[in-house]
Amino acid sequence: MTSWYPIFLKEMLHFRRKLLRMGYIFSAMIAPIIYLVTFGLGLGKTVRLAEGGDYLTFLLPGLVAMSSMNNSYSWVASALNLSRLYFKTFQVYIQSPIKPSSIMIGEVLAGMVKGLFASSLIIAVGFTVPSGFSINLIFLITLLLNCFMFASLGVITGMITKSHEDTATYSNFFIMPMAFFSGTFFSLDRIPLIFKPLIYIMPLTHTNIVIRKTHFDLEAVISLGVIIFYCLLFFILGSRLIKGYNE
């Protein structure tokens, strides 16, 4: 059996218990549904897209990307932070004869499952509202990579934060702006030229570009390359932080 499996199993046992409390499912869905209703069904009727098509069809993939980011990231960051600083359960991993990369893989896979679960709820809602929303192979690959990337970033945050409050601070400074300015709610063409370099540094921007594609073009390939680069960068940094753990 692979050494990451017990870490993944532990997270899944916790996740199963949370799922049994129905409140979790609603809390995972509430923010994207509010956005869907407010921006999609409400304001969306007045929005005209430069590339044509209806706004809801544009918005839904963005909401899936945002939801997968939020859930993959915040679950891992928060759980790791709590287990490291408060419950001290992270010590059990460090004192076990497994490689730091195994801890990283277990945590990231667990984060991905949580991100995919939340995304699947949005996808289910997406198919129930009248729109041209559909999913294809590019959509699924991008979604998986997005979950991997933000779960890895969650490990980094979980390892460097000095208190649980810090997790919220990081989220407010990095995750929330990314959710709003990375092309989730409006086309990147609308962003003033001066802010574009900053927007294109954000990993979610590239997810939003690729997840809406129906075929691979140059823009999709470049953005996919950026996503893979961030995946590797965050994964390596996370593994190194676990390896260098010292109380």
Place this chain on the structure above:
Amino acid sequence: MQGNVIDYILRKMITIIGISKTYGKVKALDSLTLEIKQGEIFGLLGPNGAGKTTTVKILTTLTKPDSGKCFIDGKDVIGQPQDIKKIIGVVPQENNLERELTVYENLLIYGMLHNVSEIKRKIDLILKTMELTEKRETVVNKLSGGLQRRVLLARALLSEPKVLFLDEPSIGLDPHIRRELWQLIRKIKIEGRTVLLTTHYIEEAEALCDRVGILSHGSLIALGSPSELKKQIGEYVVEFIDKDGSLISEICHSREEAYEIAKRRNDGVTIRRSNLEDVFVKLTGERIIQTRINQ
């Protein structure tokens, strides 16, 4: 044959050579040197902040020392942490069980992390040994403090470690539950494992340990069996209340000497056997428990 037995008895399981550790401006360990033999229960005794937990954290690979070396079963703790993790079990001071998972799930995950073979059979066995079979499917959060400690001990023993670290194993437990835990720790000794136990409970150190090291401000100030240490300072203590209402303790080397001192006092005099608290007071001028309360 006899030579082999002597070798076995004298074999050092843990060797600590001059380790120091500083947290900010606080020196947690100051050039600590210590050897622990195979199969013994060794107690590190001292008040909170003496450096006991830091020592355990260094030996269990959670913390790196600023300087010094330590070895467990001949393996370098700093250079070969993966090898060390295969042979140690840890019961930490703070309960680090997965509180929302059941006893069985906690043991299963730990066993998988330590690559324990025949895991289900061994979990059943350890649950039976620790008298936890009935609590197998109980969520940890719903167990009493004493039972949670027992689960921690069961978890640490599941991988059949050569060396077991017990960091303040009975902290916060009722006296009768503490005694039940001591019985379990004695069982571990019978199995031949080496145990490093930290405690600030004098009674616990005296009841369980073959040898004791007394730590104060990160330094080892006394080392020996409880009886040796008590003999060194004097085996009897005369206690009385002075005019100011303060408790005065005088340590004596013989019963006769203690009676002589007692005779000179009119009433309210108690003669008792000395304990490790008296050793600590004699060596440092502080009290283990009082220091803890003050902190």
